[in-house]
Amino acid sequence: MQGVRLVARSPMPGLGLSAGITLTALSLVVLLPIAALVARGFAMGPAQLWAAVATERVAAALALSFRLALLAAGFNLVFGVALAWVLVRYRFPGRRLIDAAVDLPFALPTAVAGIALTALYAPNGAFGALAADLGLRIAYTQGGIFLALVFVGLPFVTRTVQPVIEDLDREVEEASATLGAGRLHTLRHVVLPAIAPAALTGFALALARGVGEYGSVIFIAGNIPMRTEIAPLLIVIRLEEFDYGAAAAIGIAMLVIAFALLLAINATQVWSRRRIGHA
Secondary structure: OOOOOOOOOOOOOOHHHHHHHHHHHHHHHHHHHHHHHHHHHHOOOHHHHHHHHOOHHHHHHHHHHHHHHHHHHHHHHHHHHHHHHHHHHOOOOOHHHHHHHOOHHHHOOHHHHHHHHHHHHOOOOHHHHHHHHOOOOOOOOHHHHHHHHHHHHHHHHHHHHHHHHHHOOHHHHHHHHHOOOOHHHHHHHHHHHHHHHHHHHHHHHHHHHHHHOOHHHHHHHOOOOOOOOOHHHHHHHHHHOOOHHHHHHHHHHHHHHHHHHHHHHHHHHHHHHHHHHHO
16 A cells, blocks of 8 residues: 655655755754753753743843834834835835845844944934934933834845735736725735735744844843843843853743744734635
Protein backbone atom coordinates (compact mmCIF):
# COMPACT_ATOMS: atom_id res chain seq x y z
CA MET A 1 0.00 0.00 0.00
CA GLN A 2 1.45 3.35 -1.00
CA GLY A 3 2.11 5.64 1.92
CA VAL A 4 0.50 9.04 2.27
CA ARG A 5 2.69 11.81 0.86
CA LEU A 6 3.10 14.50 3.53
CA VAL A 7 5.09 16.90 1.37
CA ALA A 8 3.96 17.91 -2.09
CA ARG A 9 6.47 17.03 -4.80
CA SER A 10 8.36 20.03 -6.13
CA PRO A 11 10.00 20.36 -9.55
CA MET A 12 13.07 21.78 -7.78
CA PRO A 13 15.37 19.20 -6.15
CA GLY A 14 17.07 19.45 -2.77
CA LEU A 15 14.17 19.55 -0.30
CA GLY A 16 16.06 17.56 2.32
CA LEU A 17 19.21 19.68 2.09
CA SER A 18 17.41 23.02 1.99
CA ALA A 19 15.09 22.03 4.84
CA GLY A 20 18.04 20.85 6.91
CA ILE A 21 19.98 24.08 6.41
CA THR A 22 16.89 26.18 7.12
CA LEU A 23 15.96 24.32 10.30
CA THR A 24 19.56 24.39 11.53
CA ALA A 25 19.86 28.12 11.00
CA LEU A 26 16.44 28.69 12.60
CA SER A 27 17.43 26.61 15.61
CA LEU A 28 20.77 28.36 16.12
CA VAL A 29 19.48 31.89 15.63
CA VAL A 30 15.95 31.74 17.11
CA LEU A 31 14.91 28.53 18.84
CA LEU A 32 17.98 27.82 20.97
CA PRO A 33 18.27 31.38 22.41
CA ILE A 34 14.57 31.35 23.26
CA ALA A 35 14.91 27.90 24.82
CA ALA A 36 17.89 29.09 26.88
CA LEU A 37 15.88 32.11 28.08
CA VAL A 38 12.93 29.96 29.09
CA ALA A 39 15.18 27.37 30.77
CA ARG A 40 17.03 30.07 32.73
CA GLY A 41 13.78 31.58 33.92
CA PHE A 42 12.07 28.36 34.92
CA ALA A 43 15.21 27.17 36.70
CA MET A 44 14.24 29.67 39.41
CA GLY A 45 11.04 27.79 40.10
CA PRO A 46 7.46 28.98 39.52
CA ALA A 47 7.25 30.91 42.79
CA GLN A 48 10.43 32.91 42.30
CA LEU A 49 9.66 33.42 38.61
CA TRP A 50 6.29 34.94 39.46
CA ALA A 51 7.78 36.99 42.30
CA ALA A 52 10.35 38.50 39.91
CA VAL A 53 7.62 39.57 37.48
CA ALA A 54 4.72 40.43 39.77
CA THR A 55 6.13 43.69 41.08
CA GLU A 56 4.72 47.14 40.56
CA ARG A 57 7.84 48.36 38.78
CA VAL A 58 7.95 45.45 36.32
CA ALA A 59 4.22 45.69 35.65
CA ALA A 60 4.54 49.42 34.95
CA ALA A 61 7.50 48.88 32.60
CA LEU A 62 5.73 46.09 30.69
CA ALA A 63 2.51 48.08 30.40
CA LEU A 64 4.40 51.15 29.18
CA SER A 65 6.41 49.22 26.58
CA PHE A 66 3.48 47.35 25.07
CA ARG A 67 1.00 50.23 25.28
CA LEU A 68 3.28 52.70 23.50
CA ALA A 69 4.45 50.06 21.01
CA LEU A 70 0.82 49.36 20.10
CA LEU A 71 0.01 53.07 19.80
CA ALA A 72 3.10 53.74 17.68
CA ALA A 73 2.42 50.72 15.45
CA GLY A 74 -1.19 51.87 14.99
CA PHE A 75 -0.02 55.36 14.04
CA ASN A 76 2.52 53.89 11.63
CA LEU A 77 -0.16 51.64 10.15
CA VAL A 78 -2.23 54.65 9.09
CA PHE A 79 0.55 57.06 8.21
CA GLY A 80 2.78 54.38 6.65
CA VAL A 81 0.02 53.19 4.29
CA ALA A 82 -0.77 56.79 3.33
CA LEU A 83 2.91 57.51 2.71
CA ALA A 84 3.31 54.38 0.58
CA TRP A 85 0.23 55.35 -1.45
CA VAL A 86 1.58 58.86 -2.10
CA LEU A 87 5.02 57.58 -3.09
CA VAL A 88 3.58 55.05 -5.54
CA ARG A 89 0.62 56.90 -7.06
CA TYR A 90 1.88 60.48 -7.35
CA ARG A 91 4.83 62.17 -9.01
CA PHE A 92 6.08 65.41 -7.44
CA PRO A 93 9.39 67.22 -6.85
CA GLY A 94 11.40 65.60 -4.08
CA ARG A 95 9.57 62.25 -4.23
CA ARG A 96 12.78 60.27 -4.68
CA LEU A 97 14.35 62.10 -1.75
CA ILE A 98 11.40 61.29 0.51
CA ASP A 99 11.41 57.69 -0.71
CA ALA A 100 15.08 57.37 0.22
CA ALA A 101 14.53 59.08 3.59
CA VAL A 102 12.04 56.37 4.58
CA ASP A 103 14.95 53.95 4.97
CA LEU A 104 16.95 56.23 7.29
CA PRO A 105 15.75 54.48 10.49
CA PHE A 106 17.12 51.23 9.02
CA ALA A 107 20.53 52.79 8.34
CA LEU A 108 20.98 54.85 11.50
CA PRO A 109 22.30 53.15 14.64
CA THR A 110 19.56 53.28 17.24
CA ALA A 111 21.76 55.21 19.68
CA VAL A 112 22.40 57.87 17.03
CA ALA A 113 18.66 58.12 16.37
CA GLY A 114 18.00 58.52 20.09
CA ILE A 115 20.60 61.26 20.46
CA ALA A 116 19.27 63.09 17.40
CA LEU A 117 15.68 62.93 18.62
CA THR A 118 16.69 64.10 22.08
CA ALA A 119 18.68 67.01 20.64
CA LEU A 120 15.66 68.11 18.61
CA TYR A 121 12.91 67.59 21.17
CA ALA A 122 14.68 68.43 24.44
CA PRO A 123 13.42 71.63 26.11
CA ASN A 124 16.38 73.53 24.65
CA GLY A 125 16.16 71.81 21.24
CA ALA A 126 14.75 73.28 18.05
CA PHE A 127 11.34 71.60 18.24
CA GLY A 128 11.37 71.18 22.00
CA ALA A 129 11.65 74.93 22.51
CA LEU A 130 8.66 75.53 20.24
CA ALA A 131 6.68 72.92 22.16
CA ALA A 132 7.72 74.54 25.45
CA ASP A 133 6.30 77.86 24.24
CA LEU A 134 2.97 76.06 23.81
CA GLY A 135 3.22 74.55 27.27
CA LEU A 136 4.13 71.11 26.00
CA ARG A 137 7.03 68.82 26.86
CA ILE A 138 8.13 66.01 24.57
CA ALA A 139 11.53 64.73 25.66
CA TYR A 140 11.78 62.78 28.91
CA THR A 141 8.07 61.94 28.78
CA GLN A 142 5.99 59.10 27.37
CA GLY A 143 5.36 61.32 24.35
CA GLY A 144 9.06 61.21 23.58
CA ILE A 145 9.06 57.41 23.76
CA PHE A 146 6.09 57.32 21.38
CA LEU A 147 7.93 59.62 18.98
CA ALA A 148 11.02 57.39 18.99
CA LEU A 149 8.95 54.26 18.36
CA VAL A 150 7.15 55.95 15.47
CA PHE A 151 10.52 56.90 13.99
CA VAL A 152 11.97 53.39 14.07
CA GLY A 153 8.75 51.60 13.07
CA LEU A 154 7.49 53.65 10.13
CA PRO A 155 9.69 51.99 7.43
CA PHE A 156 8.34 48.54 8.30
CA VAL A 157 4.81 49.50 7.27
CA THR A 158 5.73 51.65 4.29
CA ARG A 159 8.17 49.19 2.74
CA THR A 160 5.81 46.25 3.30
CA VAL A 161 2.78 47.93 1.73
CA GLN A 162 4.57 49.76 -1.09
CA PRO A 163 5.14 46.74 -3.39
CA VAL A 164 1.50 45.67 -2.96
CA ILE A 165 0.26 49.10 -4.02
CA GLU A 166 2.61 49.03 -7.01
CA ASP A 167 1.10 45.69 -8.11
CA LEU A 168 -2.47 46.86 -7.47
CA ASP A 169 -4.33 46.93 -10.78
CA ARG A 170 -5.67 50.42 -11.41
CA GLU A 171 -8.20 49.02 -13.85
CA VAL A 172 -10.08 47.50 -10.90
CA GLU A 173 -10.39 50.92 -9.32
CA GLU A 174 -11.45 52.43 -12.63
CA ALA A 175 -14.05 49.69 -13.08
CA SER A 176 -15.41 50.44 -9.61
CA ALA A 177 -15.70 54.11 -10.49
CA THR A 178 -17.32 53.26 -13.82
CA LEU A 179 -19.98 51.24 -12.01
CA GLY A 180 -20.87 54.32 -9.99
CA ALA A 181 -18.93 53.70 -6.79
CA GLY A 182 -17.61 56.76 -4.98
CA ARG A 183 -14.03 57.21 -3.84
CA LEU A 184 -14.73 56.15 -0.27
CA HIS A 185 -16.62 53.06 -1.42
CA THR A 186 -13.76 52.10 -3.75
CA LEU A 187 -11.24 52.70 -1.00
CA ARG A 188 -13.12 50.58 1.53
CA HIS A 189 -14.19 47.70 -0.71
CA VAL A 190 -11.46 47.54 -3.35
CA VAL A 191 -8.20 49.09 -2.19
CA LEU A 192 -8.10 48.41 1.55
CA PRO A 193 -9.01 44.68 1.33
CA ALA A 194 -6.20 44.19 -1.20
CA ILE A 195 -3.52 45.82 0.93
CA ALA A 196 -4.84 44.71 4.34
CA PRO A 197 -2.66 41.56 4.70
CA ALA A 198 0.51 43.48 3.85
CA ALA A 199 -0.51 46.35 6.12
CA LEU A 200 -1.08 43.96 9.02
CA THR A 201 2.32 42.40 8.38
CA GLY A 202 3.92 45.84 8.55
CA PHE A 203 1.95 46.56 11.72
CA ALA A 204 3.23 43.35 13.32
CA LEU A 205 6.83 44.16 12.36
CA ALA A 206 6.54 47.71 13.70
CA LEU A 207 4.99 46.38 16.91
CA ALA A 208 7.74 43.81 17.39
CA ARG A 209 10.42 46.43 16.78
CA GLY A 210 8.76 48.85 19.19
CA VAL A 211 8.42 46.34 22.01
CA GLY A 212 12.10 45.47 21.95
CA GLU A 213 13.49 48.89 21.07
CA TYR A 214 16.18 50.12 23.43
CA GLY A 215 18.85 52.37 21.91
CA SER A 216 16.65 55.10 20.45
CA VAL A 217 14.38 55.22 23.52
CA ILE A 218 16.66 55.44 26.54
CA PHE A 219 18.06 58.85 25.54
CA ILE A 220 14.69 60.53 25.10
CA ALA A 221 12.71 58.64 27.76
CA GLY A 222 14.28 60.04 30.91
CA ASN A 223 14.13 56.49 32.36
CA ILE A 224 12.07 57.43 35.42
CA PRO A 225 10.84 54.28 37.24
CA MET A 226 7.06 53.85 37.16
CA ARG A 227 6.76 56.65 34.58
CA THR A 228 9.12 56.42 31.60
CA GLU A 229 11.07 53.22 32.28
CA ILE A 230 10.69 50.65 29.49
CA ALA A 231 10.93 46.89 29.98
CA PRO A 232 14.15 46.39 27.93
CA LEU A 233 15.90 48.96 30.13
CA LEU A 234 14.71 47.15 33.24
CA ILE A 235 16.21 43.94 31.86
CA VAL A 236 19.55 45.69 31.38
CA ILE A 237 19.36 47.03 34.94
CA ARG A 238 18.78 43.53 36.30
CA LEU A 239 21.73 42.22 34.26
CA GLU A 240 23.98 44.96 35.64
CA GLU A 241 22.90 43.88 39.12
CA PHE A 242 23.86 40.28 38.17
CA ASP A 243 20.27 39.25 38.81
CA TYR A 244 20.10 37.01 35.75
CA GLY A 245 17.02 35.16 36.93
CA ALA A 246 14.97 38.33 37.25
CA ALA A 247 16.18 39.50 33.83
CA ALA A 248 15.14 36.16 32.32
CA ALA A 249 11.76 36.37 34.06
CA ILE A 250 11.04 39.79 32.54
CA GLY A 251 12.17 38.49 29.17
CA ILE A 252 9.80 35.53 29.44
CA ALA A 253 6.93 37.87 30.31
CA MET A 254 7.69 40.00 27.26
CA LEU A 255 7.95 36.87 25.12
CA VAL A 256 4.55 35.56 26.23
CA ILE A 257 2.77 38.90 25.73
CA ALA A 258 4.43 39.51 22.36
CA PHE A 259 3.58 35.98 21.19
CA ALA A 260 -0.07 36.47 22.14
CA LEU A 261 -0.25 39.78 20.27
CA LEU A 262 1.47 38.42 17.16
CA LEU A 263 -0.80 35.35 17.23
CA ALA A 264 -3.85 37.65 17.28
CA ILE A 265 -2.42 39.68 14.37
CA ASN A 266 -1.71 36.51 12.36
CA ALA A 267 -5.26 35.31 12.99
CA THR A 268 -6.54 38.65 11.69
CA GLN A 269 -4.34 38.27 8.61
CA VAL A 270 -5.76 34.81 7.90
CA TRP A 271 -9.28 36.16 8.28
CA SER A 272 -8.59 39.07 5.93
CA ARG A 273 -7.07 36.78 3.28
CA ARG A 274 -10.06 34.44 3.45
CA ARG A 275 -12.39 37.41 3.16
CA ILE A 276 -10.55 38.60 0.05
CA GLY A 277 -10.65 35.08 -1.40
CA HIS A 278 -14.43 34.88 -0.96
CA ALA A 279 -15.04 38.43 -2.18
